[in-house]
Structure formats: C-alpha cells, structure tokens
Amino acid sequence: MKRTCLLFITSLTLYSMTQAQPITPPKAAVKPKELITNGHKRTDNYYYLNERENPEVINYLKAENAYLDQVLAPVKDLQTKLFEEMKGRIKQQDESVPYKEGAYYYYTRFVTGGEYPIYCRRKGSMQGAEEIMFDGNVMAKGHNYYQIGGFEVSDNDELAIFAEDTVSRRLYTLRVKNLKTGKLYPEAIPNTEAGSFAWATDNKTLFYVKKDPQTLLGYQVYRHVLGTDSKSDVLVYEEKDNQFYMGLGRSKSKKYIEISSDHNGVATEYQLLEASKPTGHFTTFLPRQKGHEYDIVHYKDKFYVRTNWKAENFRLMEVPEGKTTDRTAWKEVIAHRPDVYLANMDVFAKHLVLGERKAGLTNIRVINQQSKADEYLDFGEPAYVAGISYNPDFNTNVLRYSYSSLTTPNSTFDYNMDTKVKTLRKQQEVLGGFDRNNYVSERFFVTARDGAKVPVSLVYRKGTKKDGSAPLLQYSYGSYGYSTDPGFSSTRLSLLDRGFIFAIAHIRGGQEMGRRWYEDGKMLKKKNTFNDFVDVSEYLTKNKYTSTDKLFAMGGSAGGLLMGAVINQAPQLYRGVVAAVPFVDVVTTMLDESIPLTTGEFEEWGNPKNKDYYDYMLSYSPYDNVEKKAYPNLLVTTGLHDSQVQYWEPAKWVAKLRVMKTDNNQLLLHTNMEAGHGGASGRFEALKEIALEYAFILNLVGERQ
Template sequence: MRTPPIATPKPKQITSPHGTRTDNYYWLNERENPEVIDYLSAENAYFEQEMAPVKELQAELFTEIKSRIKEQDESVPYHDNGYYYYVRYEAGGEYPIYCRKKGSLEAPEEVLLDANEMGQGQAYFQIGGFQVSNDNQLLAFSVDTVGRRMYTLRLKNLATGELYPEQILNTGGEAVWAADNQTVFYSKQDENTLLTYQIYRHQLGTDPAADVLVYEEEDNTFHIGVGRSKSRQYIFVQMGSTMSSEMRYLEATNPAGEFQVFLSREADHLYEIEHFEDSFYVLSNADAPNFRLLKTPVSNTSKAAWQEIIPHRPDVFLENMELFHDYLVLGERQEGLLQLRVIQWKDKQEHYLNFGEPTYTAAISINPEFDTHVLRYGYSSLTTPTSTYDYNMRTRTKTLLKEQAVLGEFKKENYVTERLYATAQDGTRIPMSIVYKKGFQKDGTAPVLQYAYGSYGISIDPSFSAARLSLLDRGFAYVICHIRGGQELGRQWYENGKKLNKKNTFTDFTDCSAFLIKEQYTSPTTLFAAGGSAGGLLMGAVINMHPEYYKGVVAAVPFVDVVTTMLDDTIPLTTGEYDEWGNPNQREYYDYMLSYSPYDQVKAQAYPNLLVTTGLHDSQVQYFEPAKWVAKLRATKTDNNLVLLHTDMEAGHGGASGRFKSIHDAARQFSFMLLLLK
C-alpha cells in the first residue's frame, strides 16, 4: 500500500457554551485556499493509485451498466390541459429532451427544451423546475450549472422559441404561473445558508430587479416553496420545518392580491392542502401521528370547520392523496409496505390494489386531471424494473404502459427477493428487504452489501436498480434495512430515530448486520455497508461502534461533523436541521450529538476499508466534512486498511449530472468492493 496524503494538523479551538473542542483540520473549510485544493487533488491521485489494480474492472463495470440502458428512450406521455407531455433521450445524449404533442400522440412533436444543447460545454448541468402557463404558450424553467442547487430561472415563448432576456439568479428552482399568463411566482435562496426564504412576483418581460417581494420567512428553521393546486385555481406558498408547517393561498386570477394564511403554524403540526371544487382537502397530523384526511370550505379554513374524511389509524401511515372527480386515492403504509387505496366519492366503496410480491414499492404518479377514472401509478420491486401503469378505477383493471427496458440477458425470474426481520436491542423488529441471484448460498461465504438511510422520515423502499445487477451477478446479495429514522412503519418509526433517539438508527443497522452474519447470509470478511448523506453519518457511526462487522464501507457525501456543523448557523441549511438532530446550543443535545458524531468519536482502533466520496460544490453536506474525517481517521486508526477519499471537483451533493456520467460513481463504488474481495 502506498503512503497516503497527510493533512497537516493545524489546531483550532471550537468554542461553544458547553465546552471547547480542538479541531486539527478545520482549515480544510477554506474552499478557495490553494492548499486545500492541492490536498483534495492529492487524495484523488492516491485514490487512482490504490484503485489501479481494478482500473480495467471499473471500466468494464461502467460499460456493463451502461449497456443495460436503452439509450434511445422516452417516458410514458401524460395528458395535461390539451397536450401530451413526455421526456425522451437520444442515443449518446447525457440529458433529457422535454417534448409535447397537441391533442393527440399522432400530432407533430414540439421540443420544449433540449438539455443536451443547453448543457454543451458545462461540466455540470441540471434542469430544475418546469411549468407551462395556462394558455400553453409560455414555459418557466430553471437550470443549475454548478451543482449547489441554486437555480437560474428562465422564461420561454413556446410559440416563437424565444427566450426572454430576464435571468433570475439564486432561486429555489420552482416557478408558478398565475392565470393571466404574465405573472410568475418563484422562491429565492439565501446565498450563504442556501435556505429558500423569500417569494417574489415577476412580470413577464420586466427587469427582475423590479420584482415584488410577496413573502419573507423570518424563522430560519423553516424553508419555503411555491406551488399550484391541481385545479390551477390557487397559488400555494408552503413553509415547513421538520415538525411544523404553514400554507398560504392566493387565487390564481388575482396575482397582485395578498396571500391568505390557511392555518397559522403550530408546534408539532404538519399539514398540506389540495383544492377541489368548493373545498380544501387537508392532510394533517393534528391529534393524528400517522395523519388523517379532512376537508374544509374554501370560505372558512379555521380548524373548527374541518370535517374528517379519513380518520387516524395507529397501524396505517397516511402518506399522500390524489383527488379525482369521482374518486379519492390514498397512498398508505402498513407493515412498511406502500398500498394504494381507491375510494369512490358517491357510495364510499373502496378497494386496494393487489401487487403480488412480498416486498415492493408503488406510488401515485403524475395525474394532472380531475375528470378521469384512470389512475397513473408507478411500480417497482427489487426484481421488477420500474413500471408505469394505468389503473381503471371503475373496472378495476390495470394496463402496463411501460416497463423500464433492461438490455442484455436480464430475466427477473433469475432473482429472488425476501422480507426478513432482525430483532433490535430493545426488542423491536427491524424489517429488511433482500435480493440475490438464484444459487446464492447461505453458508457465510457470500458477499453482501447492506444499505440504509434512516433520517428525516424518508422511507427507503425496495425498488429496482439495473446497475445493482453487476453486483448480484457477481454473487452479492443486496439488503435494504428499514431502520428507525425513516417512516416505513409510520410516524412513530421516525420519532424513535431522531433527536435524543438517534442512536436507535445506528444500533438498528448493526443489529441487522449481526443478524445477517448469524444467519450466514455473509460474514465479517464479506459484509459491506453503504450509505449517503445522512446515511453517510450512519456509516460513520456504525464503524465507530462495530468496525469488526464490515470488510468495507462506502460513505457517500457523509454528514460526519455533526456538532461543529450544527453549531454554525452560517453553514448552508443548518438551522432547518434542529428538529431532526436537536439544537446543540442546548446542553442536552450538545452532549448527545457529541456522543455519536463520527468525526468526534474517531478513536485509536482498527477500522474497515473505507471509500469516502464528496463533491467540491456540495450544498447539503459541505466537502470539508468528509475531507476532515478522512484526515483524522488516517492520523488515529491502528490498522493498515484502505481509507480512500474521492472528490468530484465539478459536482455537488447529487454527484455527476447526466445519465452516463453518474454511472462512473456506481462503477467506482462497485470496483472498490470487488478490489477488497480479490
């Protein structure tokens, strides 16, 4: 093994109301410092040197994964306001082409945006929001050319192809047209914290400097956004933190009017609204941890006027809704699995869709129109490629419109999926979804990749990955651990994995690891773990707690310097995180965070082989967190295992942009694991 780069320790005292800590690598925060760039470049060079034995394999994996993708492809069109909209890809193209056809799929194609042309010469390119005006003549869209999710808003005349001259910088990405087809509402970001905190009104063809500020959020634990009701009759401003929300509404025909508060924010009350006919429908967790559905007249939005439609159920989490003229469709979770429930307004008859697999994911898709009896939904499982269905709610029949093409020799019947349960230290049963190729031997010799996220109430559902086949076909099993901190088993599942319960997330994961080893799915010499962002925090915590379980760990854009970051409210997005992790300015939270923060808990012990990835322009987890963590691990650990840091100098939190550039990320991670099995 070659000598890795060594970051020079430069001690800095980090002072807080509850103690002083020494950070030897704080200087890596200086993004513009040439010494920092040199260090990151040296780490990249070291990565390439250590990965040299599998360089050909990495190229082979890239080619293999890419070969499964149908390069010339298009999405299933959906109908909206007289047009069919779809996205297509051309052979060799990295980016999507946004198109539509008027009235019929046989009509001539209109290209709205060709991201391949727009992204030429850009190291990074992504289209954010995309919305067409009511008269179908104008398009508002946004682009990011850095990867920090700060979007530039542009407006386009679809009749002439003309781009209007105004460029509105530092937006949140979304934009909403008013009914006059002249007025656009958009959110603005703070350039330092990256929080969306303002909503502006823009008049087509005018100087953005004259845009009118219609709302500013003063609570920096909240983020805001702007949207439009399915009915198109209302513009919504949504304000939200992890535990509280507020919505305001404005008639789309009155863009110069004042937004009205639907219900003022309350502690521990999350809600969202939709409009249908003369009512607002409310998804709320007031006195209902797993949410319930209510409605209220447009003329009276006070809580006293709310009428319950779907009551709270302790064993069913009500995740979302879709309103139709004759039907209500609910997305629900029970026993960790998504279900779609269809209810007829007229007689309240109801039924659930049957999906026929033990573990899967199903979700309401794009349904922009009310007056239809057809529900568009998406379906996937660990063995079934992403599929788009139309479901006739009247006849209860479904039509497969498209299954993601997987080129080559893939046959879903060659793979097996299981639902397993590990028992946590406190007796809680932790669900796991597992997939492997037929012939997998449960004798403790097989490699397993164990994955989880476990934060923000985000549920990781068992869905298909064509890239993952490259591991399954090489003998791996892939396991998703549905640990606490997600919302797979309802709101309480999330509550039991956040703030002062956060360690449940980590011990759930290691208890799943112990189960997989005990049941001989794998062994400590063949078990790998992976997670990204808050899942990267998970990786950092579990290797401090149980390094002996894992042969290798992949931590992508990991949030590992929890205490320092959460103490610094100038760092992007920090203040909005207090409801998730706690506020370290309070002693109780400070001590608890410190007890698990991966960077602070690095100790003189043996660690697994480790691949850490980041992006120089990451807006969510700043690049310096993983860089500092790697430097401290190198200086502290007692083993000779690999610790590799790879920094994408041109990307942000989501990694490289484009269909094929991002495959390099997967090939890099897979070849790292396969290197360790050589």
C-alpha cells in the same frame, strides 16, 4: 484565517512518484483550532479545510484523488468494465409515458449517446407534431455540470418558466422561454429555488422563490411581470423563521397559487392567492402551530387536508373554502389508524386515492366517492414500492401509478378505477439479457436490541448460497422520515451477478413503519438508527447470509453519518464501507448557522447550543469519535460544490482517520471537483461514480473481472 501557499509535501511526492515507489497516502497539515461550546473545549486539527478557495486545500483534495487512483489501479479495468456493463443495460433511445395536461401531451425522451433528457410535447394526441421544449444535451454544452430544475407552462400553453443549475450548488437561474418561437426572454433571475415557481392566469405574471446564497434557504417570494427588469420585482411574502423550508406552485385545480412553509417534523403553513388576481394579497390557510403538519388539495369549493392534528399517523379532513382557519369546520373523511401511516393523497371527481404505509410496505387505496366502496391494489410480491404518479386531471377514472420491486424493473401503470383493470403502460427495459426470474427477493423482520422489529428487504441471484460464503452489501439511510423502499436498480445487477446479496435495513429514522418509526430515530433517540443497522448486520452474519469478512455497508449523506457511527461502534463487523457525501462532523456543522441546512434541522438532530443536545450529538458524531483502533476498508466520496453536506466534512474525517487508525486497510477519499451532492449530472457520467464504488468493494473480495 491566514492562508498559506505551502503545498503538502506528501501531495508533491504523490504526483512525482513512479510506479516502482511505494504508494504513500497524503497527510493534511495539522492546524489546531480550539472550539468551545457550553463550557466544553474541543480541538479541531483540520478546521481550516473549509477554505474552499485555499490552494493548499484544493491540492490536498487532488492529492487524495491521485492516491485513490494509484491504490485502485489494479481494478481500473474492472471499473471501466463495470461502467460499460451498467451503461449497456440502459436503453439509450428511450421515452417516458406521456401525460395529458391542458391541450398537450408531455413526455421526455433520450437519444442514443445523450446524457440529458429532451422535454417534449404534442398537441391533441401523440400523433400530433412533436415540439421540443428543452433539449438538455444542447443546453448543457460548455458546462461541466448541468441540471434543469423543473418547468411550468403558462395557462395559454405558449410560455414556460424553467430553472437551470450549472454549478451543482442548487442555486438555480430562472428563465422564461416562448414555446411558439423558441426564443428566450431576457430575464435571468439568479439564486432561485428549483421547481418553486408559478404562472398567474394572465400569462404574464409569475411568482418565484428567492434563495439566500449563503444558507441556500428559500426565504422570499417575488412577483415578476414578464419583460420587466427583475430588480423591480415585488416582494409578496418573506419567511422570517430560518428553520422553515419554502415551496411554491399552482394547486391541482389551478385556482390557487400556494406558498408552503414547512419545518420538518414541527409545523406547516400555507399561503394562498387566487391565480386570477396576481396583484392581490396572499392569505393564510391555517396559521402554523408547533406540532401541526398538514398538506392540502383544493377541489371545487373545498380543500382536502392531510393532517396530524390529534393523529400521529395522519388522518384526512375536508373543509369548505373560506373556513380553513376554523378547525371546528373541518370534517373527518379518513380517521386516524395507529397501524397505518397516511403518506399522501390524490383527488378525482369520482374517486379518492390514498398512499398508505403498513408494516413497512406501501399501499394504494382507491375509494369511490359515491358508493364509498374501497379497495387496495394487489401487487403480489414480498418486497416492493408503489406510489401515486402525476395525475393532473380531476375528470378521469384512470389512476396512473408507479411500481417496482427488487426484481421488477420500474413500471408505469394506468388503473381504471371503475372497471378495476390495470394496464401496464411502460416497464423499464433492461438490456443485456436481464430475466427477473433469475433473482429472488426476501423480506423479514430482525429484532433489535430494544425489541423493535426492523424490516429487512434483500435480493440475490438464484443459486446464491446462504452458508456464510456470499458477500453482502447492506444499505440504509434512516433520517428525516425518508423511507428507503425496495425498488429496482439495474446497476445493482453488477453485484448480484457476481454473487452478492443486497440488503436494505429499514431502520428507525425513516418512516417505513409509521410516524413513530421516525420519531424514535431522531433527536435524543438518534442512536436507535445506528443500533438497528448494527443489529441487522449481526443477524445477517449469524444466520449465514454472509460473514464478517464479506459484509459491506453503504450509505450516503445522512446515511453517511450512519456509516461513520456504525464503524465507530462495531468496526469488526465490516470488511468495507462506502460513505457517500457523508454528514460526519455533526456538532460543528450544527453550531454554524451560516452553513446551508443547519437551522432547518434543529428539530432533526437538536440544537447543540443546548447542552443536553450537545452532549448527545457529541457522543455519536463520527468525526468527534474517531479513535486509535482498527477500522474497515473505507471509500469516502464528496463533491467540491456540495450544497447539502459541505466537502470539508468528509475531507476532515479522512484526514483524522489517517493519523488515528491502527490498521493497514484502505482509506480512500474521492472528491468530484466539478459536482455537488448528487454527483455528476449526466445519466452516463453518474454511472462512473457507481462503478468506482463497486470496483472498491469487488476488489476487496478478490473480484477483478
């Protein structure tokens, strides 16, 4: 497409206007592009906004940012106050609970004023001398964005692979550091996958996943020998199907290097190589088969396999080494249960630990491998989230797990699986006078229009009236089987302390209620996700938790798609909506296989080259269904370098809404010109984006303090 140097007149006007002049929103130029699929014609007036290098596009995004600043100028002080308030709750000099792996105890810590974590270790005990492996604050200097994408220490404890991203495009550069000397090796391997690397036992051979810089899909595994030119690295595995996502790592037993290929909701396949034989060939654990998903944990001479083979909610099997491809050799350990979803597992010498979901809540089940006695840990709150933490040692009777709730800060526990004694190792310290007893959480079910029972978790400050007068923020995600659990957030206190109720609708598309909950919220059943959210909103207003003039909604990424769909369906229900990095141009994106994530998500949304899926997706795609009608106040956020949802989707959506909507409500677009999908990388800088969202919401209910 021919690029033009013509700048938006409205953009220039916006930059030059004085405070005395009216605030005029920018308007993107209309440049119709005809799109034909399955014989159906669409016209996209803003397709050209995908030209990231076009000065006209960049100036439009900057003009929208300037417009937002002017509209929200009355609450600029509030935004600053919110930021300082949220920052003030964070213990600046903090440290994680250490874990022992090999001869060392590993932990992270933060220093006062530091944006980034410092990764440390001590040999033998926590009384040993501290060794700083990576200081994120030093490494981030000179970068507007910085992220360490995991690290892996060699078997001799002397070397560490790590990955770093300085753009927020999720294309990481792999580096190697000598932890004894502090020196970096000359290797700087670009376009790798974060966290997907592993050492062989020889302490000089490593494996890593290479990504396609266009699609951002990991598709190749290479073997690299330390000190050699990466151009001579050996390709050891290539994923030919671009619908699969790849990962790589060492097994808990350290015996195997594992390559995983996963097509969400469709199939899984593992390739294994003994770490002591780095020049050997990877072998397939079990060939992929459509509909079969599995996870594995190696222990001694066998594998534990979490599998959905003849088990929708998954069951647990075991199989000897050498017989993994023969499913007749698989032995059932935990049978399938229609009301319990087996989410994950961990294996110890004497115990088996399962992460389960039942009736929308997480549970941790501990089984004694010798006596077969089992128990569920008791958490004692109506809405919470508990999960198995990192436990690298087989030979221990202590389970580390995490816990939090809507009123309980993030906590780390050690649980003695023999004595049944829990020990709280650390609870997030919330400064500023936080007292969990000042807050109340509730959990209940809402009957959706088709009879489905949708769990709802909510929290509010004691004394908040439930007579319809309280403002309420309703949050959901509802895609990919990702569950939105009722965990703690210190930033959320800024809303609760100003009288807000916060509600999580655990809608279909997530996996809170088991695998069927996910299956009923994807593909040709995707509208259940949107209907559930709207039905919960109607319940909350009908039952006086709030009223339509004080009900707000928020969601990000696929949750941003949710926001776009519900304001097309029921705009009258909401006073304001925050759509963060929203996936709103569903049809066009899913037709473009060069865009990151597209091919891997055909089994989530459908392939629009198939007319049935095209018609269905077209019927709910937020961008395609913008109409001439009144919409709620809307704040849309994005990142110029977003690797998950490209910035042009929200930009096009806002541009189209500007000319179509019939109301005078606020329509604001904020583009982070330095970051991507996750926003700013620093722990404090990220708070500024939350402060912006909260200031937008609070302004609409007349809160300026």
